[in-house]
Amino acid sequence: MTRILAISGSLRAESFNTALLHAFQPFAPEGMQIEVYKGLDELPHFNQDLEANPPASVMRLRDAIAQADGLIIATPEYNRSLPGVLKNALDWASRPYAQGVLAGKNVVAISASPGAQGGIRALIQLKSLLRDLSNYVVSGPEISVPEVHTRLGVEADVQHVLTDPATAGMVTHVLAGLQDAVDNDLGGLVARPLNNWAASLAG
Ligand SMILES: Cc1cc2nc3c(=O)[nH]c(=O)nc-3n(C[C@H](O)[C@H](O)[C@H](O)COP(=O)(O)O)c2cc1C
Structure with a gap:
């Protein structure tokens, strides 16, 4: 089984992201299980004084990321940028330096907005940040979903159904790419220079 942790950068109860x-699970390859993380709202503001011995809410996030084979991160766009909530979570997960649980993960990054641009500026920033943190970011179709409210629906009492075939097709492709990245440990390959550097510091 491939365990994927999905993290939304929105705390809003009715969040489109x-x-x-x-709505992703039906498009996942066989054997991939997607769990949506709950608890970003419990994280305190990042404080470097606490990074080595952080509160339980941070440990819970770090453990969930560590145990996942891969991540899907969905970001809203706030003022042409990443929401502070998501940046805060990534800062906690990235530390302590060279020991963070984030580096080496295989990640799919997406954005969604009711607006016409789909939050693409936030998505570009998110992908750049993840690559700088030594993650393998699945490329392929860019999933920045514009007018997202028109592409989600409720069917047969099942909430969160992806009703737009074009978006569904792209999601199918990136999830297959994520499985491929997990199978070939592409994240491990990307993180190797950082891990070697950390080992040289420790030795
Ligand atoms: C503080 C703030 C700033 C926003 N800035 C943008 C923006 O730059 N681009 C955009 O497409 N939408 C912007 N929006 C609208 C969000 O895309 C919209 O609220 C969206 O539903 C948030 O994602 P969610 O549904 O996952 O919570 C902004 C919303 C807020 C609250």
Whole structure:
């Protein structure tokens, strides 16, 4: 089984980004299990004084990321940028330096917005940040979903159904790419220079 942790950068109860993540499972390859993380709202503001011995909410996030074979991160766009909530979570997960649980993960990054641009500026920033943190970011179709409210629906009492065939097709492709990345440990390959550097510091 491939365990994928999905993280939404929105705390909003009716978040489109969170709803989108909940709608991904039917498009996952066989054997891939997607769990949507709950608890970003419990994280305190990042404080470097606490990074080595952080509060339980941070440990819970770090453990969930560590145990996952891969991640899907969905970001809203706030003022042409990443929401602070998501940046804060990634800062906690990235530390302590060279020991963070984030480096080496295989990641699919997406954005969604009711607007016409789909949050593409936030998505570009998210991908750049993840690559700088030594993650393998699945490329392929860019999933920045514009007018997201028109592409999600409820069918047969099942919430969070992805009703737009074009978006569904792209999701199918990136999830297959994520499985491929997990199978070939592409994240491990990307993180190797950082890990070697950390080992040289420790030795
Ligand atoms: C503080 C703030 C700033 C926003 N800035 C943008 C923006 O730059 N681009 C955009 O497409 N939407 C922007 N929006 C609208 C969000 O895309 C919209 O609220 C969206 O539903 C948030 O994602 P969610 O549904 O996952 O919570 C902004 C919303 C807020 C609250």
